[in-house]
Amino acid sequence: MTTTITAFEDSPDEGQGLARDMRVRWALEEVGQPYDVRLVSFAEMKEPAHRALHPFGQIPTYEEGDLVLFESGAIIFHIAERHAGLLPDDANARARAIAWMFAALNTVEPPIVELEQAPYLERDRSWYEERLVLLEDRVRVRLDDLAHRLGDADWLDGGFSAGDLMMVMVLRRLDGTDILREYPNLAAYVARGEARPAYKRAFDDQLAVFTGRRPAGG
Amino acid sequence: MTTTITAFEDSPDEGQGLARDMRVRWALEEVGQPYDVRLVSFAEMKEPAHRALHPFGQIPTYEEGDLVLFESGAIIFHIAERHAGLLPDDANARARAIAWMFAALNTVEPPIVELEQAPYLERDRSWYEERLVLLEDRVRVRLDDLAHRLGDADWLDGGFSAGDLMMVMVLRRLDGTDILREYPNLAAYVARGEARPAYKRAFDDQLAVFTGRRPAGG
Numbered sequence: 001m002t003t004t005i006t007a008f009e010d011s012p013d014e015g016q017g018l019a020r021d022m023r024v025r026w027a028l029e030e031v032g033q034p035y036d037v038r039l040v041s042f043a044e045m046k047e048p049a050h051r052a053l054h055p056f057g058q059i060p061t062y063e064e065g066d067l068v069l070f071e072s073g074a075i076i077f078h079i080a081e082r083h084a085g086l087l088p089d090d091a092n093a094r095a096r097a098i099a100w101m102f103a104a105l106n107t108v109e110p111p112i113v114e115l116e117q118a119p120y121l122e123r124d125r126s127w128y129e130e131r132l133v134l135l136e137d138r139v140r141v142r143l144d145d146l147a148h149r150l151g152d153a154d155w156l157d158g159g160f161s162a163g164d165l166m167m168v169m170v171l172r173r174l175d176g177t178d179i180l181r182e183y184p185n186l187a188a189y190v191a192r193g194e195a196r197p198a199y200k201r202a203f204d205d206q207l208a209v210f211t212g213r214r215p216a217g218g
Numbered sequence: 219m220t221t222t223i224t225a226f227e228d229s230p231d232e233g234q235g236l237a238r239d240m241r242v243r244w245a246l247e248e249v250g251q252p253y254d255v256r257l258v259s260f261a262e263m264k265e266p267a268h269r270a271l272h273p274f275g276q277i278p279t280y281e282e283g284d285l286v287l288f289e290s291g292a293i294i295f296h297i298a299e300r301h302a303g304l305l306p307d308d309a310n311a312r313a314r315a316i317a318w319m320f321a322a323l324n325t326v327e328p329p330i331v332e333l334e335q336a337p338y339l340e341r342d343r344s345w346y347e348e349r350l351v352l353l354e355d356r357v358r359v360r361l362d363d364l365a366h367r368l369g370d371a372d373w374l375d376g377g378f379s380a381g382d383l384m385m386v387m388v389l390r391r392l393d394g395t396d397i398l399r400e401y402p403n404l405a406a407y408v409a410r411g412e413a414r415p416a417y418k419r420a421f422d423d424q425l426a427v428f429t430g431r432r433p434a435g436g
Binding site (some may be wrong): 004051055056066067071072073074075077078092096099101102103105107109113114126127130142145148174 | 225269273274275276284285286287289290291292293294295310313314316317319320321323324325327328331332339340343344345348349352360363364366367
């Protein structure tokens with residue numbers, strides 16, 4: 001059964017791998033599942049045909065036979081549930097790995113997205129510079145706790161899991177700021193994720209969409 | 219095996235049921251599982267003993283035998299996976315219900331939290347009034363899409379699921395604003411959730427913590 005995901009035709013990051021299709025690509029590479037990619041333009045994303053797949057008109061979507069999914073968290077969980085490599089076998093460890101997926105998406109990512117979006121939404125407002133300081137401090141509140149919990153471990157709870165995949169991708173959204181440098185163990189954690197062969201394959205494939213060096217898809 | 223969750227000893231909403239323990243209480247009531255509640259003060263939440271349960275020093279936590287979980291999304295998913303009543307049996311419908319859980323937490327809730335938090339974080343800043351308009355419009359972008367997808371259906375995808383439970387709770391965070399009144403089908407959807415007997419039991423139990431009319435717990 002062919003799996004097809006959607007990705008930006010013209011990504012705002014031009015191949016830095018910060019768009020949410022990168023998360024799904026990485027998960028599919030970790031479990032060794034092939035997939036096709038359909039590129040969509042910003043205009044197409046808001047059309048009824050795409051909204052039928054994604055109610056909020058975003059990417060990525062995931063199509064596999066009759067199943068259509070949206071939300072990178074849900075897509076990665078679906079992949080992790082069906083293929084070995086992203087969730088531990090032990091029931092309690094599995095539940096904790098899922099908790100880290102939710103923590104990445106609901107506790108750590110929101111203040112990072114606010115910081116990331118501020119230049120696009122508010123750069124020309126009078127308050128921009130002053131508010132940036134607040135936004136950075138809100139991110140630090142989360143990173144302080146995350147760095148404390150990670151300590152000198154390689155991953156958040158035992159072996160690499162979908163929770164780490166999601167957390168690494170969320171922390172990567174701080175690229176372009178210096179905040180992660182204040183947390184050497186978190187910077188090393190992100191680098192550890194980026195060094196995984198599956199990550200590199202996924203990264204190269206999403207980059208190829210922009211450089212044209214390789215066909216889209218994994 | 220006893221299940222114990224944590225909740226605010228002094229909730230900022232004084233029993234309106236907006237704190238995240240309400241979500242977990244509701245889920246446990248839907249599946250008919252008894253639970254104990256341990257109340258924690260704001261000071262206790264930041265202490266090492268609580269942080270061992272919750273890395274970010276928040277509520278709710280969930281303890282069941284050897285298992286300790288944090289993040290309301292993960293806790294509700296854990297409950298939904300083990301007990302009938304919150305996820306459909308059909309595999310594809312189950313995956314879509316999980317997608318709505320993630321959509322509630324990662325796509326709909328973040329702009330609502332920003333709007334909710336602004337008075338606490340920025341009321342004394344010069345930009346507060348002007349920025350409030352931006353924040354409300356960001357919420358409307360999500361609600362436009364959500365209202366369109368829901369249409370005149372009772373629930374987001376077939377029968378009531380954990381995805382609806384989470385979305386109703388996220389939309390309830392708009393209490394105190396008039397935004398939901400602009401979306402009659404979403405307001406009716408929230409009312410439909412609040413009318414469920416399991417919701418009412420959970421609501422009354424969290425309220426009793428503040429009124430003292432009943433002992434804490436379900």
